[in-house]
Structure formats: C-alpha cells, structure tokens
Amino acid sequence: MSLARHWRLRDQRYRLEGTACDDCGTIQFPPRPLCPNCRSRTLSPHPLDGRGQLISYTVLYQAPAGFEAQIPYAVGIVELGEGPRLTAMLTDVDLDALQIGMSLEMTIRKLRSDGDDGVIQYGYKFRPVQFEGA
Amino acid sequence: MKELAIIGIGQTPVGEHWAVGLRDLATEAIWAALDDAGLDGADALFVGNMLSGEMAQQAHLGALIADHAALAGIEAVKVEAACGAAAAALRQAVLAVGSGAAEVAVAVGVEKLTEQPPADTTAALAMAADGDYELPMGLSFVGVGALLMQRYLYEHRVPKEAFARFPIQAHDNAQHNPHAMFRSPITAQQYADAKMIASPINLLDSSPIADGAAAVVVTTAERARRLSDRAVRLLACEVGTDTVALHDRADLLWLKGVERSTKKALARAGKRHEEIDLFELHDAFSVIAALSLESAGFAERGCGLCHAQRGDFGRGGRLPIATMGGLKARGHPVGATGLYQVVEATLQLRGEAPEPLQIPDARVAMAQNIGGSGATVVTTILERMEG
Amino acid sequence: MNRATADVALMRPELPVGIVGYGAYIPRYRIRAEAISRVWHGDQDGGAPIAQKSVPGPDEDVITMSIEAAANALRRSGVAARDVRAVWVGSESHPYAVKPTGTIVAEALGIANATLAADLEFACKAGTEAMQAATALVGSGMAPYALAIGMDTAQGRPGDALEQSAAAGGAAFLMGAGDEAIALLExxxxxxxxxxxxxxxxxxxxxxxxxxxxxxxxxxxxxxxxxxxxxxxxxxxxxxxxxxxxxxxxxxxxxxxxxxxxxxxxxxxxxxxxxxxxxxxxxxxxxxxxxxxxxxxxxxxxxxxxxxxxxxxxxxxxxxxxxxxxARRRAPSTDDYLARKQFVDYATYARWRGKIR
Missing domain, CATH: 3.40.47.10 (Thiolase/Chalcone synthase)
Known part of the structure; x- marks a missing residue:
C-alpha cells in the first residue's frame, strides 16, 4: 500500500475537497486540473458538504485483497447535492434496507488497514442520514 | 489506409492451464495463426495483455514473447487496455499494416489469471477501475458490473430472472465449441439458485476467471488474395473511450464508449446495423451484454432483454450473439478475450464454425471488446472475402 | 494519602474560559449484557447492572469517533476550524501506539496545520485531562480555542467481568473565551x-x-x-x-x-x-x-x-x-445517539472486535 498515495489524497478522503471551475462554475469531485466542461485551467478548491443520494449499490460477497475481513459490505455510487458523483462504501446501514434514491451523508471511517502493523487508511464513507434537521 | 485482411487465426483452449506459462500459451496461439496463414514469420508482434505484471511478475511481454516464439528481432510491444487489451493490440496491427509500416503483423492476446490466490486476482482485475477513487472503497470488478446491473433493474423495471437468457444461451453454444471452458448447458433454475458474488450479480451472471491465448495474422487484402483462399476482410477496428470511473458518467446505462466505437467502426466499414450477421459481444456480465446491445444500437434503450426474450439474439435470430459461448461460457482470459472474439467471428465467416454453431450465410461479423466497464471499447468488423 | 488536600488552592485559568461547543458520539451498535454473560456464565437471571453496552462498528475506532464528536462540537460553537489551535484526544484505545490520533482528527476537521495535536493517556481520566489542558491553553491567552476529546473503544478480555461493561463512545468540548461560553468554568x-x-x-x-x-x-x-x-x-x-x-x-x-x-x-x-x-x-x-x-x-x-x-x-x-x-440545537443530542441502536449478537461482536484470532 502506497503511503504517499493515500497521504496526497487526504483532502479528498477526509473533506471531500473538489474543484469549482472559475469560468463556467461547474463543480468537480475529485479535483481536476482542467474543467471537463469548458477546458478552463483556472479551477479553485471547493469543499463539498457531504450530503447526497444513492444512485446504485452492490453488496460484495467476494472482496479484493485487503477487504476480505469486511465481507459482506456495500458499495454505492452517491450523487452529491452539488452535482458530482462518487463511489463510496456504505456504512451503518442494514444491507437489506439499501434503496436507490435514499438520502445519505458522509462520515469518515476506516477504509482498510495494511495488516496488524501497517498504516490504517481513513476516508469517506456514506450512511443513511442519521438525524434529520440536526 | 490500405485495405486489410486476416489470413490466419489461432487459439488455445480456454481454461485453467496450470502446467503452461504465459510465454508458452502465447507462442502456441501465435504459431497456430502463422501456420494457418501458411507463413513462417511476421514483421511485427502486438501482445495484448492486462495483468502479466500482477499475476506473473512479468513486464516486457513484447520482446519476451517474440523471442520465445522464435521471432526475436521483430518489432514487438505489449498493449494494455484492461479487458480490452487484445482488440487494442489488433488495432495496433491494423495501424501498422494499414499504414504500410509492416507487411504482416501478428496480434496475440494472452492472459493467465490462475497464477495467484483468488483475492489477489480479484484485486488485480479491479485495477481496470479507478485506483484512486473506486478501488480504495472496496470495489471489485464484479462490483462495478453489479452497480450497473442494480441500476438497470431499477431504471428499466425488469425482473432479475430475465437476465438468465444470456448465460443460458452462452452455455448452450459453448457446449459445441471445443475451445470453450464450460461445455455444459445451464438451466433457469440453476441461474436462480446461483451464489451471489456482488449483488445482484451471481456466479452465472459473471464470466469466469481463465487462462488462454488467441492470435490473428493481419496483412493487406491484396496480399491476402494471393496467399490464401480463406482470408476474411478486416473492414474496421475502431476505438472509443469513456470515463474509467463509473461514477463520472451522468447516465450509467448508456455506454458512450460502445456507441462511439460502434459508430466509428460502422462508418469506416461502410456498413449499416442491418448488415451485421452476427455479433461477438463482450458479455463479461449479463448486464454488459444488454448494455452493449443497446448502446451499440441493436436494441432500443432498456429493450436489450425483451429482444433477447423474443429470440432475436439466438442462433436462428436476427443477430446471433456470443456464437461460440461468449465470455460467459467460452471463458474470459481478460487480455486475450478480444482476439478470441475475432478468431470466432473469422471462423463463422469462413464457414468453419463447429456445427450446430455455424451461422448460415454469415457475411459480415462484428466483434466488440470492452476494457473496464466501458472505458475502452474496440469494435472490429469483418467481412467474408468473395472469390 | 500523604498530603492534606482541602488546603490546596483550586485551579482556575487566568482569563475566563468555558465550553463554547460540545458534541457527543455513540456508535450505532449495542450488545445486551445477557448475550455476553450467556456465552461465559450460562443463563442466569438478574444481576446485570448494565442492560447493554455500545459497540463500535467494524470500521470505527477512536479516530473516526473523535471526528464525529468534534464535528458536533464545532457545529455547536460556530467557530471556524482554523481558529482551533489544539486538538487533544484522551483515550486508552488510540489506534496507534505511535502516531497521533490528534493529527488525523485535526486534518479531517480542517483544523490543521496551525495547531497543537497530541494524545493523552490516563485510563478513564484522559478525557478530562484534555479538558484541563485545553482550558489552560485558552486561559493563558495562547490560543482562542482548543479542542478536548475523551473517546474510547474499550476492550475487556473475553469472559472477564470487564467485558460486560467495556463500551465505546465519548464527547468533545471546544474551549474558548468565557464571554462566548455556553458553560463557564468556575x-x-x-x-x-x-x-x-x-x-x-x-x-x-x-x-x-x-x-x-x-x-x-x-x-x-x-x-x-x-x-x-x-x-x-x-x-x-x-x-x-x-x-x-x-x-x-x-x-x-x-x-x-x-x-x-x-x-x-x-x-x-x-x-x-x-x-x-x-x-x-x-x-x-x-x-x-x-x-x-x-x-x-x-x-x-x-x-x-x-x-x-x-x-x-x-x-x-x-x-x-x-x-x-x-447552541444545543445545532447538532444531534446525546439522546439522539442513545435512541439510535441496533443490537448485534455475540458472534458478530466477537468478529468486529477482533476477538476471533
């Protein structure tokens, strides 16, 4: 597991930092060097607020190496309120209660750990909105 | 661009080749193709492969395989485009011969997925997806297909059982293909009872992990006419792309890479959809079969399954698919698959498909190889060469 | 006890300091005390003073839980993350023996980089120790705000009496100037x-x-x-x-x-x-x-x-x-977390808590 790779992605993994195009206003996650909409090269960091909606999901019963201990677990595509979509593990949810369209919120959880003596990777996951209005 | 033809084909059986390594598998397919063409060499070798580094700790496949096949000295490179690697290698052969840079080029796809434990293979295959934003979230490659299938079930309101049609038909065909991995039929009940891998994808929605190699020899149509009476014309081999990460697509159920690649290939070949007699599609998962048919324009959006139910895509239908078993039942040695498809389409056009798989009067065939969940799509159109 | 205690002066910061934001966090999962005792002591009626205990989810630890509680505290305070100049986390279950919990919490909340960050350990007192330290930092005028967190995912040896009670949860407190406080330290x-x-x-x-x-x-x-x-x-x-x-x-x-x-x-x-x-x-x-x-x-x-x-x-x-x-309306209450509960059986609990090796 690359230490540098996870480390350089921490703004995204911890705080959903995307970009907003200074020219056309489009918001991207993950951050982009060029706006995919207008090819502008002037984009500014833009943190996303972590609320979204479930677009699709799957429950995995066979996992890639590093995730076997978590089986079964759910992964979904989430559309954020600001527009961008991302892929995230779904947590604090009953696997049989998953529904396309359900409202979700970001939380930071352990993504995986590199054995008993390696680093622990933390990053965004999504869960059903816990307390409406709070 | 010169007019091109395929003058030789070769394939190894698809399966678990415990006793054979990458270089031997590839060499077997290369020489089967060269022997079939009646040639004793080539000017260039393009090796399609996805995972030699992860599975066999082997990079540098081009020179390695050229040397092992006793072709040392010729131009040889590996081409990688995830599960689309083999057809992408064919594209390089097309560019090489079409441009006049080479007279004869061999494209070989080779993959050995049985070298490592299953979890490592699963992790390696997942590399077809986005390594920064999909894989760290625990997504597997089957998981990517499952996200598509779940959305398909939701948006198109079809029952899950309807997908059974694709694997049942694939297995039905594969039992007659001597190179296929699974040579026994399956039933709707077996599909309904199959173990879940990544919901809603079960074991029988998914193509199997396998080893294999397939190769074709490409030369100019002019030279082909002189050399062989079994050549087929290679009308088009065109690449279209889309985002690697599924979440970056606004419409999950439209494979833009498929649409782009198909349109380019049809235009290059000067053919219309109705002129395609058979379609070797990329049924890595049953949902990809449906999405390929729709995005390529052979069924309306959301109607891939209803056409399949009507028998449109069966052996006697208007557009037979996966005629030798497809990825599902012939097997899916990822970086070799695209050339298995082209080899099978060539057999059909030559009239050499095993009975009862031969499509009567097949004149034009399309093969479509997909890398990832549709990020790289290579569409090849072949035509029988008339006397 | 070799020191008379009553005559030692109380501790109070130079400047008025108080809690300007607080936040609770309790994981979603619970295990009933009887589900534990049945495994180790057979079926017995009564005697369990604790009905159930909280259990962290398989992807939770002191770091993720601290982030949750601290985010609630920041939300209640309305203070901008970058004005927080210390993140002190008291726990006996820091995920790393060497590598601070505090830096990850600080980074996740957008508090980093201009901040102190450290982990405190004093069994069950580490959380209030962090509150004392944060109070002192603000009270001395060194920082406008300092975050103190007490959080644990406590473990008891399987079968030990401790296993009945060792639970997961905690709270975060943002200390700031007395005139902004919702609760002033006296x-x-x-x-x-x-x-x-x-x-x-x-x-x-x-x-x-x-x-x-x-x-x-x-x-x-x-x-x-x-x-x-x-x-x-x-x-x-x-x-x-x-x-x-x-x-x-x-x-x-x-x-x-x-x-x-x-x-x-x-x-x-x-x-x-x-x-x-x-x-x-x-x-x-x-x-x-x-x-x-x-x-x-x-x-x-x-x-x-x-x-x-x-x-x-x-x-x-x-x-x-x-x-x-x-302030209290701006984040979930402790009761919200108490009411949110999903029971797990001993086998699930044992798997999640790494008790099966």
Missing part, C-alpha cells in the same frame, strides 16, 4: 496518586485489574478526594449543583459515590449513562456532561468528576450561560 481540581487498581501493559490487548481493589482505595478515594477539595475551596455544597456527573465504570459506583458526597439520585440521573451504554472509559464522564448540557438551563451549576485508574480524578465546576439554548 473552578477545577485534580487529584492523583500511585494506585495500581487497573492497568494494561504495552503490547497487551486487554487490561488487567485488581477486582475489589478498584473500589475503595481507587475509585472512591480519588473521586471523593477531588470533589471534596474542589467544593471546599469554592465554598460550595452539593445543594448548590443542579447536576453532577461521576465516572461510571458500572451503574453502582457512581450512585454510591454520589450518596457518600451528599448528592441526590435526581442530581446524577441525567448524566448517568452506564446502564444504557456501559463504560466508555475516557469518554464516560465527558459523555455524561454532554447529556447534562443537552438538558441544562441558564444558571445551572454542574459538577463533573472523572476517575482514571492508576489513579486520579479531575473535578470541574461549570456554570451554564444563556447561550446554551441556541
């Missing part, structure tokens, strides 16, 4: 001694303890010592308080110590969470304080006394201000 007092009632050696997964030795010479001596000294120095008696929170390793000890100090059952009721969720160690008394603040009225006076094995107690007195009403 005074504090800390009391420690070398008392080997409970310990965990480096590299050991589960703690060991002195059974009944954890009671009188440890829990009761230190809590009573700290509470009496503080009330004495401030000239207060139990009747001056609307609520009191004592460390809660079980349901019995906090009730008994309250009685010995002269507090009524009603005064400790709101802050007593052990019967519902077990012992959250460094998060235990801070979580009790969070629940009391959820219900507090302006003018209320609150006493919190922690206890950490090894051993020591921090006692703090807060005076609730009229800013409380506005």
């Amino acid at each position: 005074g504090a007092y800390s009391f420690v001694s070398d008392t080997p009632d409970f310990w965990r050696r480096a590299d050991q997964p589960y703690p060991s303890h002195g059974h009944r030795f954890t009671g009188e010479p440890a829990y009761f001596t230190h809590i009573i010592g700290a509470a009496r000294a503080l009330m004495g120095a401030m000239g207060l008696t139990p009747s001056d308080f609307s609520a009191a929170i004592f460390h809660q390793p079980n349901s019995k000890y906090p009730r008994r110590v309250a009685k010995q100090l002269g507090f009524t059952a009603a005064q400790i009721a709101e802050g007593l969470l052990a019967p519902e969720i077990g012992n959250c160690y460094a998060g235990s008394s801070p979580l009790g304080l969070a629940r009391v603040l959820d219900k507090a009225q302006p003018g209320d006076r609150i006493l919190i006394v922690s206890f950490g094995s090894g051993a020591g107690s921090d006692a703090l007195v807060y005076h609730v201000t009229d800013r409380i009403d506005d």
Whole structure:
C-alpha cells in the first residue's frame, strides 16, 4: 500500500475537497486540473458538504485483497447535492434496507488497514442520514 | 489506409492451464495463426495483455514473447487496455499494416489469471477501475458490473430472472465449441439458485476467471488474395473511450464508449446495423451484454432483454450473439478475450464454425471488446472475402 | 494519602474560559449484557447492572469517533476550524501506539496545520485531562480555542467481568473565551496518586485489574478526594449543583459515590449513562456532561468528576450561560445517539472486535 498515495489524497478522503471551475462554475469531485466542461485551467478548491443520494449499490460477497475481513459490505455510487458523483462504501446501514434514491451523508471511517502493523487508511464513507434537521 | 485482411487465426483452449506459462500459451496461439496463414514469420508482434505484471511478475511481454516464439528481432510491444487489451493490440496491427509500416503483423492476446490466490486476482482485475477513487472503497470488478446491473433493474423495471437468457444461451453454444471452458448447458433454475458474488450479480451472471491465448495474422487484402483462399476482410477496428470511473458518467446505462466505437467502426466499414450477421459481444456480465446491445444500437434503450426474450439474439435470430459461448461460457482470459472474439467471428465467416454453431450465410461479423466497464471499447468488423 | 488536600488552592485559568461547543458520539451498535454473560456464565437471571453496552462498528475506532464528536462540537460553537489551535484526544484505545490520533482528527476537521495535536493517556481520566489542558491553553491567552476529546473503544478480555461493561463512545468540548461560553468554568481540581487498581501493559490487548481493589482505595478515594477539595475551596455544597456527573465504570459506583458526597439520585440521573451504554472509559464522564448540557438551563451549576485508574480524578465546576439554548440545537443530542441502536449478537461482536484470532 502506497503511503504517499493515500497521504496526497487526504483532502479528498477526509473533506471531500473538489474543484469549482472559475469560468463556467461547474463543480468537480475529485479535483481536476482542467474543467471537463469548458477546458478552463483556472479551477479553485471547493469543499463539498457531504450530503447526497444513492444512485446504485452492490453488496460484495467476494472482496479484493485487503477487504476480505469486511465481507459482506456495500458499495454505492452517491450523487452529491452539488452535482458530482462518487463511489463510496456504505456504512451503518442494514444491507437489506439499501434503496436507490435514499438520502445519505458522509462520515469518515476506516477504509482498510495494511495488516496488524501497517498504516490504517481513513476516508469517506456514506450512511443513511442519521438525524434529520440536526 | 490500405485495405486489410486476416489470413490466419489461432487459439488455445480456454481454461485453467496450470502446467503452461504465459510465454508458452502465447507462442502456441501465435504459431497456430502463422501456420494457418501458411507463413513462417511476421514483421511485427502486438501482445495484448492486462495483468502479466500482477499475476506473473512479468513486464516486457513484447520482446519476451517474440523471442520465445522464435521471432526475436521483430518489432514487438505489449498493449494494455484492461479487458480490452487484445482488440487494442489488433488495432495496433491494423495501424501498422494499414499504414504500410509492416507487411504482416501478428496480434496475440494472452492472459493467465490462475497464477495467484483468488483475492489477489480479484484485486488485480479491479485495477481496470479507478485506483484512486473506486478501488480504495472496496470495489471489485464484479462490483462495478453489479452497480450497473442494480441500476438497470431499477431504471428499466425488469425482473432479475430475465437476465438468465444470456448465460443460458452462452452455455448452450459453448457446449459445441471445443475451445470453450464450460461445455455444459445451464438451466433457469440453476441461474436462480446461483451464489451471489456482488449483488445482484451471481456466479452465472459473471464470466469466469481463465487462462488462454488467441492470435490473428493481419496483412493487406491484396496480399491476402494471393496467399490464401480463406482470408476474411478486416473492414474496421475502431476505438472509443469513456470515463474509467463509473461514477463520472451522468447516465450509467448508456455506454458512450460502445456507441462511439460502434459508430466509428460502422462508418469506416461502410456498413449499416442491418448488415451485421452476427455479433461477438463482450458479455463479461449479463448486464454488459444488454448494455452493449443497446448502446451499440441493436436494441432500443432498456429493450436489450425483451429482444433477447423474443429470440432475436439466438442462433436462428436476427443477430446471433456470443456464437461460440461468449465470455460467459467460452471463458474470459481478460487480455486475450478480444482476439478470441475475432478468431470466432473469422471462423463463422469462413464457414468453419463447429456445427450446430455455424451461422448460415454469415457475411459480415462484428466483434466488440470492452476494457473496464466501458472505458475502452474496440469494435472490429469483418467481412467474408468473395472469390 | 500523604498530603492534606482541602488546603490546596483550586485551579482556575487566568482569563475566563468555558465550553463554547460540545458534541457527543455513540456508535450505532449495542450488545445486551445477557448475550455476553450467556456465552461465559450460562443463563442466569438478574444481576446485570448494565442492560447493554455500545459497540463500535467494524470500521470505527477512536479516530473516526473523535471526528464525529468534534464535528458536533464545532457545529455547536460556530467557530471556524482554523481558529482551533489544539486538538487533544484522551483515550486508552488510540489506534496507534505511535502516531497521533490528534493529527488525523485535526486534518479531517480542517483544523490543521496551525495547531497543537497530541494524545493523552490516563485510563478513564484522559478525557478530562484534555479538558484541563485545553482550558489552560485558552486561559493563558495562547490560543482562542482548543479542542478536548475523551473517546474510547474499550476492550475487556473475553469472559472477564470487564467485558460486560467495556463500551465505546465519548464527547468533545471546544474551549474558548468565557464571554462566548455556553458553560463557564468556575473552578477545577485534580487529584492523583500511585494506585495500581487497573492497568494494561504495552503490547497487551486487554487490561488487567485488581477486582475489589478498584473500589475503595481507587475509585472512591480519588473521586471523593477531588470533589471534596474542589467544593471546599469554592465554598460550595452539593445543594448548590443542579447536576453532577461521576465516572461510571458500572451503574453502582457512581450512585454510591454520589450518596457518600451528599448528592441526590435526581442530581446524577441525567448524566448517568452506564446502564444504557456501559463504560466508555475516557469518554464516560465527558459523555455524561454532554447529556447534562443537552438538558441544562441558564444558571445551572454542574459538577463533573472523572476517575482514571492508576489513579486520579479531575473535578470541574461549570456554570451554564444563556447561550446554551441556541447552541444545543445545532447538532444531534446525546439522546439522539442513545435512541439510535441496533443490537448485534455475540458472534458478530466477537468478529468486529477482533476477538476471533
């Protein structure tokens, strides 16, 4: 597991930092060097607020190496309120209660750990909105 | 661009080749193709492969395989485009011969997925997806297909059982293909009872992990006419792309890479959809079969399954698919698959498909190889060469 | 005890300091006490003073839970993350032995980089220790805001009595200037001694303890010592308080110590969470304080006394201000977390908590 790779992605993994195009206003996650909409090269960091909606999901019963201990677990595509979509593990949810369209919120959880003596990777996951209005 | 033809084909059986390594598998397919063409060499070798580094700790496949096949000295490179690697290698052969840079080029796809434990293979295959934003979230490659299938079930309101049609038909065909991995039929009940891998994808929605190699020899149509009476014309081999990460697509159920690649290939070949007699599609998962048919324009959006139910895509239908078993039942040695498809389409056009798989009067065939969940799509159109 | 305690002056910062934001966090999962005792002791009726305990999800630890609680505290305060100049996390279950919890929490909340960050360890007192330190940093004028977190995912050896209670949860407190406080610190007092009632050696997964030795010479001596000294120095008696929170390793000890100090059952009721969720160690008394603040009225006076094995107690007195009403609405309450619960069986709990090797 690359230490540098996870480390350089921490703004995204911890705080959903995307970009907003200074020219056309489009918001991207993950951050982009060029706006995919207008090819502008002037984009500014833009943190996303972590609320979204479930677009699709799957429950995995066979996992890639590093995730076997978590089986079964759910992964979904989430559309954020600001527009961008991302892929995230779904947590604090009953696997049989998953529904396309359900409202979700970001939380930071352990993504995986590199054995008993390696680093622990933390990053965004999504869960059903816990307390409406709070 | 010169007019091109395929003058030789070769394939190894698809399966678990415990006793054979990458270089031997590839060499077997290369020489089967060269022997079939009646040639004793080539000017260039393009090796399609996805995972030699992860599975066999082997990079540098081009020179390695050229040397092992006793072709040392010729131009040889590996081409990688995830599960689309083999057809992408064919594209390089097309560019090489079409441009006049080479007279004869061999494209070989080779993959050995049985070298490592299953979890490592699963992790390696997942590399077809986005390594920064999909894989760290625990997504597997089957998981990517499952996200598509779940959305398909939701948006198109079809029952899950309807997908059974694709694997049942694939297995039905594969039992007659001597190179296929699974040579026994399956039933709707077996599909309904199959173990879940990544919901809603079960074991029988998914193509199997396998080893294999397939190769074709490409030369100019002019030279082909002189050399062989079994050549087929290679009308088009065109690449279209889309985002690697599924979440970056606004419409999950439209494979833009498929649409782009198909349109380019049809235009290059000067053919219309109705002129395609058979379609070797990329049924890595049953949902990809449906999405390929729709995005390529052979069924309306959301109607891939209803056409399949009507028998449109069966052996006697208007557009037979996966005629030798497809990825599902012939097997899916990822970086070799695209050339298995082209080899099978060539057999059909030559009239050499095993009975009862031969499509009567097949004149034009399309093969479509997909890398990832549709990020790289290579569409090849072949035509029988008339006397 | 070789020092007279009552004559030692109380601790109070140079500048007025108080809690400007607080936040609780309790994981979603619970295991019933009977599900644990059945495995190790067979079916028995009664005797379990704790109905169930909280269990962290398989992807939770002190770092992720601290982020949740601290995000609630920041939300309540309205303070910008970059104005926070210290992140101190008290816990006995930091995920790393070497590599701070605090930096990850600081980075995740957008507090980094201009901040202090460190982890504190003092068994179940590490959370209030962090509160004392954060108070001092703000009170000395070194920082406008400092974050103190008490959080644990406590482990008990399978079959040990501790396993019935060792739970997960905690709270975060953002300390700031007195005029912004929802609860102003009136005074504090800390009391420690070398008392080997409970310990965990480096590299050991589960703690060991002195059974009944954890009671009188440890829990009761230190809590009573700290509470009496503080009330004495401030000239207060139990009747001056609307609520009191004592460390809660079980349901019995906090009730008994309250009685010995002269507090009524009603005064400790709101802050007593052990019967519902077990012992959250460094998060235990801070979580009790969070629940009391959820219900507090302006003018209320609150006493919190922690206890950490090894051993020591921090006692703090807060005076609730009229800013409380506005602040508490901005984040989920402790009751929201108490109500959110999903029970798991012992097998699931054992898998998640790494008890199967």
